[in-house]
Amino acid sequence: MNYEAHPSAIVDVGARIGKGTKIWHFAHISGRAVIGEGCSLGQNVFIANDVQIGSRVKIQNNVSVYEGVELEDEVFCGPSMVFTNVRTPRSAFPRNTSADYHKTLVQHGASIGANATIVCGVTIGPWAMIAAGAVVHRDVAPYALMAGVPARQIGWVCECGATLQIVNETAECRDCTRTYEKQGSQIIRRWITKEVF
Template identity: 60%
Template sequence: MTYYKHPSAIVDEGAQIGTDSRVWHFVHVCAQAVIGKGVSLGQNVFVGNKVTIGDYCKIQNNVSVYDNVHLEEGVFCGPSMVFTNVYNPRSLIERKDQYRNTLVKKGATLGANCTIICGVTIGEYAFIGAGAVVNKDVPAYALMVGVPAKQIGWMSEFGEQLALPVVGSGKAACEATGDSYVLEDGILRKI
């Protein structure tokens, strides 16, 4: 085994887990899950069958990554945040054929206790605030808060808020790294 697995964790036969990953207390990883290298699965995490988790993701305690959720490299899932996979679930009606794909792109942060409604795409390096409810696609680098989540700003790849308007255009630098960003036509990019 090229990863660490706590004795209380359950990793079903067939699950793929990358080198140097850590599977902590009371985690359950289903048989068809594909998990990259250097991933940390905190206490009480569940990973479904039709799930991919990219390299260097960090999934904090009490998060369930259900079928049809896909995380690219370097995604941070805060404690007790929630993914869904059926838009309108009912206990007495089987709806596995209605799972919607959710994609969280490289470097995004999903704050503690936020909820990601299935079928959305979270853009690269987006930052979802604690407790927010995301029910629509999120642009790259967007800072989202509230219920339902609304964009209130832009974030750098380092995780610092940039001095830019939500709409319009402009240039800004990350105070922590000095990296430059430009906003044009509602799209932020690093330059």
């Protein structure tokens, strides 16, 4: 076993867990889950069957990642945030097969704040930041800062997490000096290459 699991955690047979991943108290990993390297799964985390989780993902306490959800590398899920996977749940009319679930994709580096809710069927773009308590019900652009109920874009964030100020269609992070360029309704990272002589 190349990962660490607290004695109270349940890891079902068949789960694939990457090197260096840590699973804390009372977590439950289902048998068809796939989890990458160097992840941290906090107390009382549940990972359902057929969930794909990348490497270096941090899932804080009391988060359930249900079937239909995929988390790419370096995603952060804050305490008690919620993923849904069915649009019209009814106890009297169970919808609990793979055909009933709507796919939710959280892309590389995105962060979801404490107690936020992600309604199924959306894609959260790379390095986006979802504020605590927000309710996301539609796709989120890369680097977008989202807040409110329902969530609305209130700005842009750098890969390091600092907010960005767009001036003349460009932005430079005050904390790490990464630079960005606004193109239409999105921003992209500007890569500066040095010439080699």
